[in-house]
Amino acid sequence: MVPQFKAIADHALLVTFADEISDVAHGLVLALDAAITANPARGMIETVPAMVNLLVSFDPVQTDHVAVQKHVRGCLSAAQSKKAAGTPRRVQVCYEGAFSPDLEAVAAATGLAPDAVINAHLAGDFRVLMYGFAPGYAYLSGVPQAIQVPRKPAPVRDVPAGSVIIAGPQCLVTTLTMPTGWSIIGRSPTAILTGKPDRPFLFDVGDPVTFERIDAATFDRLSKVCSDG
Incomplete structure (x- = not known):
């Protein structure tokens, strides 16, 4: 799945994998969340996973949407090779x-x-x-x-x-x-x-x-x- 990026105000980036709920899309959300958490961007504050997208919030004084999107793209290859198992x-x-x-x-x-x-x-x-x-x-x-x-x-x-x-x-x-x-x-x-x-x-x-x-x-x-x- 090819993710879509959307700037949210001046402090966040929304990464969306699909328009409808699916296990594949949600798996990519979780994997990207884990990859970014393991290798956070400069100025990043937190990631918030949802059903088909991931919100990446950051400090706009330290970074911007372009830099964060570049970092997220760099995490995508690692994300797509992993599957988050979760705790039963x-x-x-x-x-x-x-x-x-x-x-x-x-x-x-x-x-x-x-x-x-x-x-x-x-x-x-x-x-x-x-x-x-x-x-x-x-x-x-x-x-x-x-x-x-x-x-x-x-x-x-x-x-x-x-x-x-x-x-x-x-x-x-x-x-x-x-x-x-x-x-x-x-x-x-x-x-x-x-x-x-x-x-x-x-x-x-x-x-x-x-x-x-x-x-x-x-x-x-x-x-x-x-x-x-």
């Missing part, structure tokens, strides 16, 4: 009762039984694409085609933290009580917000994620452990 993460989820208010609707929309929807979700090949929207909101790719459903026509208020939600090919575990138009198919006791200043979130972009089914009793026990610290 496991997230527990309960699909029972009030924890999954949209499970029946997803089943009806896809023509599957509720247990088949759950099994499909558990079999998904999930990977963290990016963070956004709210603290700890890690957007995951990998929802199986069989259970991909569109967003709801209108969002629902007061969706609890820990809700496992899906829309199209993406999945997310909420970290705050907020509205959502995605379908809520379960709830997780796994802490995504760690409370650690040096590592505030459980995931890194590029990490593969596996969901593990638990029952309501296990959810309650694990939630108490988390709340007790």
Whole structure:
């Protein structure tokens, strides 16, 4: 894929690999991110990976778009020869009762039984694409085609933290009580917000994620452990 470069204000460069989400484009984003991090440009402040692009921010007093773009181009060959593996993460989820208010609707929309929807979700090949929207909101790719459903026509208020939600090919575990138009198919006791200043979130972009089914009793026990610290 041939990347496109776009100047953002006077302090950043956006490197875009594709117009649509794909594993190939996202793999290149992660590889370029790693290559630049290992060999940063003069004046570079940080890189921010997203689904199909990478934002490179810099100090405009020390450098400019032309110099940063030249440096990024130099990192591209190293990036395309590497593949970021990520660290495997496991997230527990309960699909029972009030924890999954949209499970029946997803089943009806896809023509599957509720247990088949759950099994499909558990079999998904999930990977963290990016963070956004709210603290700890890690957007995951990998929802199986069989259970991909569109967003709801209108969002629902007061969706609890820990809700496992899906829309199209993406999945997310909420970290705050907020509205959502995605379908809520379960709830997780796994802490995504760690409370650690040096590592505030459980995931890194590029990490593969596996969901593990638990029952309501296990959810309650694990939630108490988390709340007790």
